[in-house]
Amino acid sequence: MTTELIKIRGLMQNSDDFMRAGNLLKNGEVVAIPTETVYGLAANAFDEDAVKKIFIAKGRPQDNPLIVHISEFDDLAEITSEIPESALILAEKFWPGPLTMILKKNDKIPMAVTAGLSTVAVRFPSHIYARAIIEAAGVPLAAPSANRSGKPSPTTAQHVMRDLSGLIPMILDGGECDVGLESTVIDLTGDVPTLLRPGGITLRELREALGNVAVNPKILEEVSDNEQVASPGMKYKHYAPSAPVVIVDGEALAFRDYVCRNAADKSIAVLCFAEEQHLFDGFDFRVIPYGNRTNPAELAHGLFAALRSLDDISADIIYAREPEVGDGMELAVVNRLSRAAGFTRISV
Ligand code: AMP
Ligand code: MG
Numbered sequence: 001m002t003t004e005l006i007k008i009r010g011l012m013q014n015s016d017d018f019m020r021a022g023n024l025l026k027n028g029e030v031v032a033i034p035t036e037t038v039y040g041l042a043a044n045a046f047d048e049d050a051v052k053k054i055f056i057a058k059g060r061p062q063d064n065p066l067i068v069h070i071s072e073f074d075d076l077a078e079i080t081s082e083i084p085e086s087a088l089i090l091a092e093k094f095w096p097g098p099l100t101m102i103l104k105k106n107d108k109i110p111m112a113v114t115a116g117l118s119t120v121a122v123r124f125p126s127h128i129y130a131r132a133i134i135e136a137a138g139v140p141l142a143a144p145s146a147n148r149s150g151k152p153s154p155t156t157a158q159h160v161m162r163d164l165s166g167l168i169p170m171i172l173d174g175g176e177c178d179v180g181l182e183s184t185v186i187d188l189t190g191d192v193p194t195l196l197r198p199g200g201i202t203l204r205e206l207r208e209a210l211g212n213v214a215v216n217p218k219i220l221e222e223v224s225d226n227e228q229v230a231s232p233g234m235k236y237k238h239y240a241p242s243a244p245v246v247i248v249d250g251e252a253l254a255f256r257d258y259v260c261r262n263a264a265d266k267s268i269a270v271l272c273f274a275e276e277q278h279l280f281d282g283f284d285f286r287v288i289p290y291g292n293r294t295n296p297a298e299l300a301h302g303l304f305a306a307l308r309s310l311d312d313i314s315a316d317i318i319y320a321r322e323p324e325v326g327d328g329m330e331l332a333v334v335n336r337l338s339r340a341a342g343f344t345r346i347s348v
Contacts, residue, residue: 003165007173008129022136030054032146032160034174035130037098037183038153039160040143048110051142057167060149064232065115066142067100068122071134081106086188093209096126098179098200102187113142119189129174152239152304155180180301181332196231198332219335222343238339241311245318245341250348252276258348259319269315271306286313296329
């Protein structure tokens, strides 16, 4: 299959392309689309055969469910069997935007989308091109991140091209994604709303809106074999470059010294804060900054692109810096980086 890459310049300029993408989706094909979080690989959420194509193109385990994307709030009733008060509050505050809610599914959503679960993940994206594509398709779109399973999520159309060229018919290029990390996932089907994945809408914001919000402990801990998890995605190794990643905690200079000692007998690379990059001037290993330590949104925006650049370097090991965990965006950054590192952490 050849993959057509279309640069989107505007809703009007590319109206034919939105129509073509909509027709492909109507006809049971998959299309990669920009959103404000990361690029998504979309298919008609009501069409089981179309949805199966997503799993095949990504090489995604079949027990990892997909997020269904809608282009207006009222579409929520098309997918779910019950809309709790908490969902109305969150939708009012954070939709359209990078928040996914887990709700009870209805019978129209095939089991392939939810991987057999009785609940469905729903998001109303704010990206105008994403919404235009959902509207052109005329149906809700099931769309996980548009990477091969296990790789960092794509934040540019070129990342998607790298992973899925030849495997899907079309990629719409809407430029760089704003947030750069996948959506926040909150489960609203239990007694207490529970954060399953941190993202662009922070724990702090969720608590301000709802009061009590529990945090699933597996956000920052490794899942052991055969352990039951609230969200199937937690089981899988994610976001990982080919070389092992080790997170290094400690003062900047201690970090620099540790890394340089190791560089003597290994081929290494470094993922660091922007303000620490100069500490490595004059060394001949690659040092990739992903943002300022004090600016978690910038770190979130830069992380996946940095992990992909590190993947292009044939290092034996990657040493990484992470921000301190709180209830803001840094929680999402630490969650993704921990998983990229397989939770390997050392202190210096
Ligand atoms: P992705 O779209 O690639 O960002 O992945 C979707 C994430 O949402 C995965 O981590 C899934 O495990 C999670 N997810 C989707 N549907 C559900 C659900 N019904 N219950 C819990 N987690 C879900
Ligand atoms: Mg994903």
